[in-house]
Amino acid sequence: MKKVAVVVQDGTHMFGLGSICEVWAEPYHPEDDNPVFDFTVCSPTPGRITGSAGFDLFVEHGLEVLEDADLVCVAPKDDFTDQHPAAVQAVRRAAERGAVVSAHCTGVWLLGEAGLLDGRECTTHWRYGDQLQQAFPQATVRSEVLYVLDDGVLTGAGSAAGIDASLHLLRTVFGARTAATAARRIVMPPHRAGGQAQFVRAPVAQVEAESLSPLLAWALEHLDEPLTVERLAEQAHMSERTFARRFRDETGTTPLKWVTMQRVSLASELLEHSSLAVEQIAGRVGFGNAATLRHHFSAVLGTTPQAYRRTFCSLEAV
Structure with missing residues (x-):
């Protein structure tokens, strides 16, 4: 796994995008020998992309960067039931040729539209679990967990769980020491015990x-x-x-x-x-x-x- 590409659309959640960047986009970390990835942000509509937090992004690259990406991530967005058809098709093609595909929080809707949740276990933010299950009945939605990796498709719960999901994939591909080193750099535990229940029941x-x-x-x-x-x-x-x-x-x-x-x-x-x-x-x-x-x-x-x-x-x- 060398090339990582992230798909963003209008209404992008900045923290969701940032959680992906924290694990995969660090260009230089001399304190360790962890891998450095070829990281690119792309969009079906390159140029100015509206953000959900009062400021926007400028994205230079189009969806062509997904054609040879080893890991394709989907950032969450506001109007998650409205996914760009070109993005859906491009992510589906990436999965079909063998790329690992990842999304957390509302980004998982794009994977559902691409048919990548059918027959798989997945998760999303606990707030949207029932809605996701209704939208994609062929999926098995596990709203109680922080992340699920099922046959090359990684889904994570809301917000900070995007980091948990990425660290899990990093551990799966590169081993526990690499994941622990990355977690130490981010200043968080390499694995959080429990699931979303701790936040749903009595925060x-x-x-x-x-x-x-x-x-x-x-x-x-x-x-x-x-x-x-x-x-x-x-x-x-x-x-x-x-x-x-x-x-x-x-x-x-x-x-x-x-x-x-x-x-x-x-x-x-x-x-x-x-x-x-x-x-x-x-x-x-x-x-x-x-x-x-x-x-x-x-x-x-x-x-x-x-x-x-x-x-x-x-x-x-x-």
């Missing part, structure tokens, strides 16, 4: 739930130990019932699911950057044995630890 309650931050840091240092709900609640000085409710309010998931995700994440790092045997890694991350590690690793990442290591193992660990 105002986030302040109260901040008391769990020390517990989460403690748990990350003790992944190799038994981390039951009872033990976590005791560490947080709460009843199990209060703790479970508070934990879901903060993370959007259950304590055991969160612990499992952290263990899988640590296992993937060790598979990439260490020569430890799978059985040793299972013990190090708290799964106990290789069979349990394989079960959870496959459930979360869709592959086995051995296959993951063959794909992403760094040279230093070979």
